[in-house]
Amino acid sequence: GAGVSQSPSNKVTEKGKDVELRCDPISGHTALYWYRQSLGQGLEFLIYFQGNSAPDKSGLPSDRFSAERTGGSVSTLTIQRTQQEDSAVYLCASSLYTGDGYTFGSGTRLTVV
Amino acid sequence: AQSVAQPEDQVNVAEGNPLTVKCTYSVSGNPYLFWYVQYPNRGLQFLLKYITGDNLVKGSYGFEAEFNKSQTSFHLKKPSALVSDSALYFCAVRDPISSGSARQLTFGSGTQLTVLP
Numbered sequence: 001g002a003g004v005s006q007s008p009s010n011k012v013t014e015k016g017k018d019v020e021l022r023c024d025p026i027s028g029h030t031a032l033y034w035y036r037q038s039l040g041q042g043l044e045f046l047i048y049f050q051g052n053s054a055p056d057k058s059g060l061p062s063d064r065f066s067a068e069r070t071g072g073s074v075s076t077l078t079i080q081r082t083q084q085e086d087s088a089v090y091l092c093a094s095s096l097y098t099g100d101g102y103t104f105g106s107g108t109r110l111t112v113v
Numbered sequence: 114a115q116s117v118a119q120p121e122d123q124v125n126v127a128e129g130n131p132l133t134v135k136c137t138y139s140v141s142g143n144p145y146l147f148w149y150v151q152y153p154n155r156g157l158q159f160l161l162k163y164i165t166g167d168n169l170v171k172g173s174y175g176f177e178a179e180f181n182k183s184q185t186s187f188h189l190k191k192p193s194a195l196v197s198d199s200a201l202y203f204c205a206v207r208d209p210i211s212s213g214s215a216r217q218l219t220f221g222s223g224t225q226l227t228v229l230p
Contacts (some may be wrong), residue, residue: 004156033217034220035220040219041222042155042203042220042222042223043203043220045217045218045219048217056217059217091156091157093157101147101162102147102149102157102159102218103159104149104156104157104158105156106155106156108157109210
């Protein structure tokens with residue numbers, strides 16, 4: 001597609017429920033990143049996929065968070081047993097190669113009530 | 114480890130005046146440096162980047178940034194601010210020599226720019 005697409009744009013969920021956030025990167029971009037932006041905070045790195053290499057999961061805050069990237073394209077970020085502190089905007093970005101600038105999606109605003 | 118600092122949470126400037134948004138970085142090698150802008154309820158948009166070459170980099174919307182290796186800075190500048198420039202600005206850095214978790218960009222905490230009419 002022309003840009004990075006994220007869905008849903010907004011998600012309200014009850015504490016303890018699981019959620020899935022989707023990212024569709026720019027076609028041909030080999031690198032895909034997930035970041036989290038909390039209110040008044042900067043961007044917190046979560047996970048990074050590069051081609052067929054094993055993902056860099058070093059930023060995931062707990063084992064409730066996981067992500068996969070199928071066929072080197074679409075990625076899904078899953079948060080299990082959501083907590084109120086998980087409320088944030090989850091941003092996905094892709095780049096043609098690792099050293100390039102990122103193209104960001106518009107984000108998914110997650111609210112845990 | 115790579116890091117980036119934006120010392121000002123908020124910058125206010127009058128329309129038509131020059132603006133500067135400050136950024137300093139720390140990497141072990143020669144940095145890749147980036148500026149992004151975020152408008153309300155929008156994702157981040159790429160403004161400009163420095164990889165190598167001329168220290169003065171020109172980007173979108175009339176913005177430019179100057180790489181200063183001795184001061185480890187990459188300040189964002191614009192000669193004449195517009196009200197429409199009001200947004201949240203993020204500086205980011207990557208050390209191309211590093212591997213592992215340094216392969217992604219590390220972002221600063223952001224600076225809210227407000228241009229007053």
